[in-house]
Amino acid sequence: MARVKNHLQFGIMQKLYQGSGCISVLPQILKKEGWKRVMLIADPGLYQAGVIKPVEDLLESAENVEYILFKNIRPNPEAVTIETEALPAAHEFKADVLLAVGGGSTIDTAKGVSIVGDTDAHVMDFSGWPPSKPIPHKTYPIIAVPTTAGTGSEVCRNAVICDRDGFKLVLMHDSILPAYALMDPDFLAGLPFPIAAATAMDAFTHALESYTNMNANDFTEMFSLRALELIGEAIRPFVANPAVDKWADMMSRGCTYAGFSLGIASIGQDHVITHPMSEEPFHMPHGDACGMVLPAVVEWNGLGCREKYRRAYNAITKKNISEGDFDVQMLVDWVAELNRDLHIAGDKSFEDWGYNDGEVLQLMLRHPIFNNKDATPNAACSYPRVTRMKDFEYLIRLTNEYSKRER
Structure with missing residues (x-):
């Protein structure tokens, strides 16, 4: 059989909601998936401005759901912060899912936590890991809620994270593609x-x-x-x-x-x-x-x-x-x-x-x-x-x- 030289790669390996008010489906998603322990990863500026409050209200109204908040998000996510602060919090809480509410830095921080998963590995251990090669451990699923119309991180398998020398590098893997993305344009209203x-x-x-x-x-x-x-x-x-x-x-x-x-x-x-x-x-x-x-x-x-x-x-x-x-x-x-x-x-x-x-x-x-x-x-x-x-x-x-x- 002749070798196929060219082929199309396409498809969407996640569930997406887009439109005003679509954030309201969050409790339904958690119930459907059986995710009861949620790590809310949120932009600190948005949290201070009250933008995250509707999300917290939905979490509090959801049946049998507990959550913790992590909001030490850097403009350029750092592997060291993820490894020394975010990952220990996820492990201690025994999170079922990561809920990232913010811009690209927030979602990429969640992706750094996700790819290390329940191990003690380093984020950059997975730099250069083939995107489709299975990760040999449990990773955290992600629900992404973008608050900017910018990075597109909520629908792609890439994450830009700074290594310990401060260089921005790209992780790319199927496992960090958010399982769900809720693109609610109402979150964009207050952007400076x-x-x-x-x-x-x-x-x-x-x-x-x-x-x-x-x-x-x-x-x-x-x-x-x-x-x-x-x-x-x-x-x-x-x-x-x-x-x-x-x-x-x-x-x-x-x-x-x-x-x-x-x-x-x-x-x-x-x-x-x-x-x-x-x-x-x-x-x-x-x-x-x-x-x-x-x-x-x-x-x-x-x-x-x-x-x-x-x-x-x-x-x-x-x-x-x-x-x-x-x-x-x-x-x-x-x-x-x-x-x-x-x-x-x-x-x-x-x-x-x-x-x-x-x-x-x-x-x-x-x-x-x-x-x-x-x-x-x-x-x-x-x-x-x-x-x-x-x-x-x-x-x-x-x-x-x-x-x-x-x-």
Whole structure:
């Protein structure tokens, strides 16, 4: 029998609820699954603001359910915090399930707890573990309730966690895909402008990069394009007022659809470059970094995916630009204008955040995410244009130039 060279990977291995008020199904889920001991992992700012109160009310009303609260969530989840604080709490409580309510950092913290499970292993022991290879111990199931329309972590099997040296690394495994995800746009209503802008830009970048990734297939492209349609229309009015039901719902769906694609097709060079941008000397929010890098990456990739960029541009603008009339610079300009409108990175240039073409550039290039100097870094990603170390150096320099033009 001839070897099959290409095959589609698609499907959704979880139960999803999306729409206003869908958080109300939580007690039904717990009863159906027999989960009686819940570890609530919650964003501390949201807890202080009272956003978590409706979730606690549902837990308290649920029959035979007990819960504990863990809210020491770092903006970039740390393996050491998970291992020394969150895991011991889960073990002592004998949790049946993790309920993560918050943004990507909260859900990724839950994923770090989940993958270690009932063992005394270290989180980073599972870095590089094949995504479909069984984990030889019990892991914790997760119910994810996102409070931003950004990371898509609730519907993908990836987690970004800092190792003990402070480097952001990616865990990827089927076992940390949340068993349930409740995407309730009502939780988005109180997002401050900078957070709404940064997380929405992250979702937009996921949609665009997963669409142009060489691993994309019919399933992922369908969701990527629909995400681009929804986000392209909703992103500006949503950031201006996340309490408007229409825009919140569109962004919630757009983020989810981009997350489907991200989990299968993966991302692009933008997300590689943004890893060191969350560390010294920048400490830039991830979504802001995505927006800052994106114009340079689109310009670079244009040689390899011009037609896909045309379709993406038509999806986000609702235009019908023909192949002969489209120029990649049109998409570059659209992204640059979006950065200005959303005040991405606080309207500051890369240099304002601490970048220079000397020692800081070299510090970025030493990040473990650039893991092979002789080949395309992060080889699990298939970029539309081959991008080696010298090319990433060029892209970082170009990002700096774009960031100055946009201010």
